[in-house]
Amino acid sequence: MSAFVIEPRYCGPPASGNGGYVCGRLSAFLPGSARVRLRVPPPLGTRLAVRPAAAGVELLHGDTVVAEARLQALELDVPGAPDFAAAEAAARDYRGFRSHPFPTCFVCGPARGPGDGLRIFPGPLDPAGPVAAPWIPDASLADGRVEVRPEFLWAALDCPGAFALDIPEGAPVLLGELSAVIRGTVAAGERCIVLGWNLGRDGRKHFAGTALYAESGECRAFARATWFEMPAGGTR
Numbered sequence: 001m002s003a004f005v006i007e008p009r010y011c012g013p014p015a016s017g018n019g020g021y022v023c024g025r026l027s028a029f030l031p032g033s034a035r036v037r038l039r040v041p042p043p044l045g046t047r048l049a050v051r052p053a054a055a056g057v058e059l060l061h062g063d064t065v066v067a068e069a070r071l072q073a074l075e076l077d078v079p080g081a082p083d084f085a086a087a088e089a090a091a092r093d094y095r096g097f098r099s100h101p102f103p104t105c106f107v108c109g110p111a112r113g114p115g116d117g118l119r120i121f122p123g124p125l126d127p128a129g130p131v132a133a134p135w136i137p138d139a140s141l142a143d144g145r146v147e148v149r150p151e152f153l154w155a156a157l158d159c160p161g162a163f164a165l166d167i168p169e170g171a172p173v174l175l176g177e178l179s180a181v182i183r184g185t186v187a188a189g190e191r192c193i194v195l196g197w198n199l200g201r202d203g204r205k206h207f208a209g210t211a212l213y214a215e216s217g218e219c220r221a222f223a224r225a226t227w228f229e230m231p232a233g234g235t236r
Contacts, residue, residue, distance in 0.1 A: 002029065002050040006042055009116070010106050010155075012175075016041035018106045019175030020158025022059075024151030026050065026069045027180070029057045035072040035179040039065050074179045078222045079195060081213035082125055087132040087193045094121035094133070095163065099170030108159035115140060118152070122160040122196055130197035131164045135212075142188040150182055153212060157223040160196030161208030167229055173206065177226040184220035191215045204229045 004025055012018035023036035029050055042048070042059070049060040056070035082090075096103075096110055103111040107118045115138050122131035141152045157180055162173050186192050192214060199207035206229060211222040 003047050004050070005047055006044050008044045011044060012105050012107070013041065013102050014104055015044065017044060018155055018158065020155040020178060021106060021151055022067060023069070023158075023175075023178045023180070024154025026057060026059050026067055027154065028150065030069055030071050032071050033073055033179070033181045034069050035074075035177065036067055036069040037177045038067045038175060041174075042066050072179055074181050074222070074224060076181075076209055076222050076224055078209070078211045078219055079130065079197065081193050081195065081211075081217045081219070082132050084134055084191050084193060084215075086125060087134045090123040090125050090132045091121045091134060093123035095123070095169050096121060101170060101172035105159065107155050108163070114138070118156060120156060120160060120194055122163045122194065130195050131160060132196075133160060133194050135192045135194050137186060137188050137190065137192065139188045146187050147185040148188060153182055153186070153221045154178070154180055154223075156192075156194055156212055157210040157221055158225070160194045161210045161223070161225045162196075162227055164196035164198045164208050165206045165227060166198060166201070167206065172230040173227040174230060175225060176205070176228050178223055179225075180221060180223035182221045184214065184218065186212070186214050186220055199224065 006017040010021045022042045027034040059067040120133045122133040137148045141148045196210045206227040
């Protein structure tokens with residue numbers, strides 16, 4: 001049985017792992033595009049076991065199933081990339097600067113400094129359209145190599161979708177499921193763009209698409225997410 005630890009650096013909410021990062025770590029145990037479902041908040045700083053399961057793998061904390069991953073193809077209508085300047089302009093209106101339920105989130109937390117968090121701050125390209133953010137991956141995400149590690153591409157595909165949803169500003173949502181296709185790489189220091197768009201809702205469940213574009217404008221990864229809108233002071 002394999003295992004890994006989610007280091008505190010990679011939190012989403014303060015006491016649990018960022019959903020996209022955790023999905024990326026677990027998807028690495030499968031030989032292709034994956035759908036990952038989070039069952040409970042992934043704990044930080046403790047050994048999590050990975051075991052084979054029907055058609056995929058499970059992530060365990062003791063006897064509790066934290067997440068499960070399955071091989072699954074994903075088809076998604078992915079928009080073209082905006083230019084980098086447009087993404088920079090959109091990010092200046094990031095609503096997380098005004099109100100953020102998890103300001104220390106590894107991906108989108110404005111309290112995380114350069115070289116620590118991903119600092120992906122998606123803002124609206126226009127009032128009714130998708131959100132976009134520039135992203136220049138830090139060298140620590142490549143561990144001395146040129147290419148950013150895949151789990152950080154999954155992480156980058158996570159939070160931008162939440163900021164594309166039609167929910168009250170500052171309302172907390174938690175990732176329930178993420179399906180992603182990684183079809184290329186990006187390099188540390190590359191001027192990338194991340195896009196998020198709304199795919200509708202079903203009660204408290206919301207759906208979003210996200211895409212990651214290289215400096216060339218080529219789409220290197222895309223994802224579809226299910227988010228759960230959380231009642232004030234409540235749990236999923």
